[in-house]
Amino acid sequence: MQGNLITKEEFDQQQSAWLPTVEDREYVRSLMKPVTEPGKIANWIAPPASGIKGKPFEFEYVKL
Helix, strand or coil: CCCCCCCHHHHHHHHHHHCCCHHHHHHHHHHCCCCCCCCCCCCCCCCCCCCHHHCCCCCCCCCC
């Protein structure tokens, strides 16, 4: 990459290859389901290596 400027026409032609499309955004939104069960984590989030201050991940930090 040289950082060369492009024309508006070239940007308009390549925009869907460079930026997320509406379909891309809808797909990501479909993956993001809330999880509110204690000790569970959403499948689109990596689980932490450990809990806060060395406590286990399943520790009840907040009582609902």
